[in-house]
Amino acid sequence: MTEPNRPTRGIQRGPRSIQVIESVRAATLAELSRTGFAGLTIDAVAKAAGVSRPTIYRRWPSKAALLQAVVEPLLETYDADPDTGSVTGDLLALMMLIRENVARPEGHAMITAATTGATELRDLVRTANARTLAAFHRALQNAVERGELSPASDVPVIAHVLFQAVVMWEPAHGNPPSDPDLSRILTAVLTPTA
Amino acid sequence: MTEPNRPTRGIQRGPRSIQVIESVRAATLAELSRTGFAGLTIDAVAKAAGVSRPTIYRRWPSKAALLQAVVEPLLETYDADPDTGSVTGDLLALMMLIRENVARPEGHAMITAATTGATELRDLVRTANARTLAAFHRALQNAVERGELSPASDVPVIAHVLFQAVVMWEPAHGNPPSDPDLSRILTAVLTPTA
Amino acid sequence: MTEPNRPTRGIQRGPRSIQVIESVRAATLAELSRTGFAGLTIDAVAKAAGVSRPTIYRRWPSKAALLQAVVEPLLETYDADPDTGSVTGDLLALMMLIRENVARPEGHAMITAATTGATELRDLVRTANARTLAAFHRALQNAVERGELSPASDVPVIAHVLFQAVVMWEPAHGNPPSDPDLSRILTAVLTPTA
Amino acid sequence: MTEPNRPTRGIQRGPRSIQVIESVRAATLAELSRTGFAGLTIDAVAKAAGVSRPTIYRRWPSKAALLQAVVEPLLETYDADPDTGSVTGDLLALMMLIRENVARPEGHAMITAATTGATELRDLVRTANARTLAAFHRALQNAVERGELSPASDVPVIAHVLFQAVVMWEPAHGNPPSDPDLSRILTAVLTPTA
DNA sequence: TTATAATCGAGACGGTACGTCACGTCTTAGT
DNA sequence: ACTAAGACGTGACGTACCGTCTCGATTATAA
Numbered sequence: 001m002t003e004p005n006r007p008t009r010g011i012q013r014g015p016r017s018i019q020v021i022e023s024v025r026a027a028t029l030a031e032l033s034r035t036g037f038a039g040l041t042i043d044a045v046a047k048a049a050g051v052s053r054p055t056i057y058r059r060w061p062s063k064a065a066l067l068q069a070v071v072e073p074l075l076e077t078y079d080a081d082p083d084t085g086s087v088t089g090d091l092l093a094l095m096m097l098i099r100e101n102v103a104r105p106e107g108h109a110m111i112t113a114a115t116t117g118a119t120e121l122r123d124l125v126r127t128a129n130a131r132t133l134a135a136f137h138r139a140l141q142n143a144v145e146r147g148e149l150s151p152a153s154d155v156p157v158i159a160h161v162l163f164q165a166v167v168m169w170e171p172a173h174g175n176p177p178s179d180p181d182l183s184r185i186l187t188a189v190l191t192p193t194a
Numbered sequence: 195m196t197e198p199n200r201p202t203r204g205i206q207r208g209p210r211s212i213q214v215i216e217s218v219r220a221a222t223l224a225e226l227s228r229t230g231f232a233g234l235t236i237d238a239v240a241k242a243a244g245v246s247r248p249t250i251y252r253r254w255p256s257k258a259a260l261l262q263a264v265v266e267p268l269l270e271t272y273d274a275d276p277d278t279g280s281v282t283g284d285l286l287a288l289m290m291l292i293r294e295n296v297a298r299p300e301g302h303a304m305i306t307a308a309t310t311g312a313t314e315l316r317d318l319v320r321t322a323n324a325r326t327l328a329a330f331h332r333a334l335q336n337a338v339e340r341g342e343l344s345p346a347s348d349v350p351v352i353a354h355v356l357f358q359a360v361v362m363w364e365p366a367h368g369n370p371p372s373d374p375d376l377s378r379i380l381t382a383v384l385t386p387t388a
Numbered sequence: 389m390t391e392p393n394r395p396t397r398g399i400q401r402g403p404r405s406i407q408v409i410e411s412v413r414a415a416t417l418a419e420l421s422r423t424g425f426a427g428l429t430i431d432a433v434a435k436a437a438g439v440s441r442p443t444i445y446r447r448w449p450s451k452a453a454l455l456q457a458v459v460e461p462l463l464e465t466y467d468a469d470p471d472t473g474s475v476t477g478d479l480l481a482l483m484m485l486i487r488e489n490v491a492r493p494e495g496h497a498m499i500t501a502a503t504t505g506a507t508e509l510r511d512l513v514r515t516a517n518a519r520t521l522a523a524f525h526r527a528l529q530n531a532v533e534r535g536e537l538s539p540a541s542d543v544p545v546i547a548h549v550l551f552q553a554v555v556m557w558e559p560a561h562g563n564p565p566s567d568p569d570l571s572r573i574l575t576a577v578l579t580p581t582a
Numbered sequence: 583m584t585e586p587n588r589p590t591r592g593i594q595r596g597p598r599s600i601q602v603i604e605s606v607r608a609a610t611l612a613e614l615s616r617t618g619f620a621g622l623t624i625d626a627v628a629k630a631a632g633v634s635r636p637t638i639y640r641r642w643p644s645k646a647a648l649l650q651a652v653v654e655p656l657l658e659t660y661d662a663d664p665d666t667g668s669v670t671g672d673l674l675a676l677m678m679l680i681r682e683n684v685a686r687p688e689g690h691a692m693i694t695a696a697t698t699g700a701t702e703l704r705d706l707v708r709t710a711n712a713r714t715l716a717a718f719h720r721a722l723q724n725a726v727e728r729g730e731l732s733p734a735s736d737v738p739v740i741a742h743v744l745f746q747a748v749v750m751w752e753p754a755h756g757n758p759p760s761d762p763d764l765s766r767i768l769t770a771v772l773t774p775t776a
Numbered sequence: 777t778t779a780t781a782a783t784c785g786a787g788a789c790g791g792t793a794c795g796t797c798a799c800g801t802c803t804t805a806g807t
Numbered sequence: 808a809c810t811a812a813g814a815c816g817t818g819a820c821g822t823a824c825c826g827t828c829t830c831g832a833t834t835a836t837a838a
Binding site: 405429430431432441442445449 | 823824825826827828834835
């Protein structure tokens with residue numbers, strides 16, 4: 001006996017299924033920007049997607065799965081390195097990328113998810129964090145190898161500091177960081193203060 | 195003329211009321227550590243406090259109010275400046291204080307609240323942020339005046355960067371920052387990297 | 389120790405108490421006409437009377453008591469017999485009196501109370517019914533003795549029939565009985581139909 | 583074009599739904615006989631029916647709807663005319679029918695509802711009244727046409743008087759009318775008294 | 777005149793029920 | 808067969824009154 005109650009035992013691949021997947025994705029984004037992650041309800045997504053609630057549950061068994069589906073394209077933006085020629089250029093480019101992503105509803109949702117500590121979100125958060133930090137790591141590592149940064153530089157910590165400073169700017173200040181704000185962060189971290 | 199015949203006014207101060215307030219506070223803390231802010235239900239707090247739900251709503255009309263009541267003592271810890279004699283000492287002391295507070299359930303709840311973007315929490319988050327940052331501001335400002343830091347130092351940004359780096363360490367890494375971790379953050383920000 | 393918890397052990401007679409009693413009565417009437425007996429809340433009466441809820445409970449321990457206090461004057465109107473000289477005159481007068489009383493909020497409340505079957509209202513309803521029917525009894529008995537009605541007349545049943553026909557006219561028809569309506573009732577009951 | 587792609591519309595008719603409807607009906611009757619209409623709580627009905635509260639609200643959005651569902655079978659008993667051959671026979675049969683219906687909890691509830699004047703009950707009360715009176719109208723009208731009653735008889739008023747006399751007997755007397763009581767009412771109304 | 781007892785208001789309490797919302801699952805019906 | 812519509816149990820929401828109690832303050836009666 002093999003899970004007799006499982007509603008969908010094989011996954012459909014027909015055009016109808018594709019259509020469902022796309023409209024749910026779009027509806028999820030719309031709802032995220034309307035109410036935020038905490039206020040996201042499957043009911044609303046289903047209605048906005050013109051789809052029934054059970055249909056959503058069949059493919060995305062949790063809100064985490066729904067979020068993951070929608071956040072994936074954002075994470076992919078961190079896989080291509082900027083390569084502007086200078087550390088500051090590379091890092092600034094990454095910081096601007098983060099700013100843009102955080103401004104999108106699914107990006108904001110990720111940050112919310114990061115702090116709620118819900119178990120089902122743990123893996124997603126870990127992955128997303130690692131993937132973003134990796135871009136910083138690579139940029140910093142390159143700079144060290146090019147001699148732009150001291151070999152003693154604490155790459156992981158600098159990456160963490162820059163990343164969180166940008167991500168949390170808007171929650172703390174009420175508006176996203178301007179270009180000068182990003183430069184100030186970079187300067188504060190990279191230049192001698194003592 | 196202010197209603198001269200009004201027999202009493204203001205809130206109750208009898209021992210019973212005090213008892214209610216205290217047990218709700220305790221129960222809120224217990225629930226926060228059990229389920230986190232997102233999973234906090236008034237029902238559970240009421241039951242844990244041995245109090246009826248309407249009683250809670252009478253005094254704390256929203257979850258935000260409940261959180262505020264429980265977070266206040268934490269915020270007060272930032273009002274006393276460390277004064278260890280050196281910038282690094284002062285800042286490290288503040289960072290350790292933050293680490294301790296974030297480790298407490300109500301501190302963690304505040305961070306969650308900061309990113310959910312719920313309207314009713316906005317004021318609370320603003321206040322808490324400002325109060326914490328102010329402590330960093332004072333420490334940095336003192337250092338500038340003592341000549342420990344360059345007068346060109348970007349005090350607000352440095353404060354922001356240090357604060358968020360400590361606060362977000364645990365969500366990003368899965369465990370709180372150790373003493374060396376805090377030192378590394380401080381070093382990364384305050385010492386020349388270029 | 390003599391009932392230490394009884395709130396009111398003796399009765400005050402000062403002008404303040406009188407004032408309280410009167411304003412509660414008035415407020416009860418106002419609320420009855422606003423919401424009817426079923427929707428009557430002590431809260432609303434207290435607020436309308438400018439009095440605290442416990443104050444009401446001190447004097448009128450139940451809604452029934454409140455209703456009784458307010459209905460008493462109505463019942464007294466049935467104690468004086470009309471004595472117009474003819475059965476039809478007397479009966480019509482009584483029926484008009486009932487119509488008037490039923491139109492008042494407290495009269496309407498009594499009828500509501502009669503059918504709810506609440507235990508606490510039982511006595512009040514019994515008394516009110518008896519007192520009203522007694523007036524019909526006396527009028528009919530007089531008529532029998534004067535020879536206006538056959539000695540075989542079933543006085544109690546006729547009284548009941550006339551009383552209920554008037555009382556229930558408005559609930560059944562949506563508007564109170566006009567003078568001709570009352571005459572038609574009287575005619576239908578007193579004149580041969582067969 | 584009426585939404586051609588709509589797979590289903592209208593309510594469910596499966597055995598489970600039927601089962602739910604039936605047990606709620608039964609539970610409503612049980613609760614009505616336990617506490618009367620005024621004391622009827624949805625909570626209690628739900629519990630007695632082994633059904634959740636939202637389920638009840640889904641199908642019966644108000645207490646009035648619940649009452650209507652349960653009272654309908656009673657009203658249908660008035661649609662079949664007695665036809666005993668004589669006015670007195672027909673009317674007595676109707677009066678006995680009313681007595682039986684009033685004795686049932688849902689019948690009693692209807693009478694309570696008739697006098698509370700709640701807006702949501704207004705329509706239900708009107709309908710029920712009309713349907714019961716119609717049976718009397720038909721019986722009386724037949725009698726007039728057969729010559730048993732004078733053509734001058736005030737059919738609507740006689741119907742009203744008889745109906746209310748039976749219905750209100752129990753609230754006024756504390757026990758239902760016996761067979762002789764019904765005869766006395768009929769005699770008092772149909773025979774000359776003057 | 778002053779105690780002392782009665783009463784008052786305001787406010788709060790534990791309860792019970794309300795009517796609603798969203799959840800995640802299961803049933804029924806249509807295509 | 809798969810799906811959509813619909814219904815279901817569950818659990819929480821925030822609110823309304825209930826009837827009671829405590830607390831000071833205010834009156835009224837009696838010493």
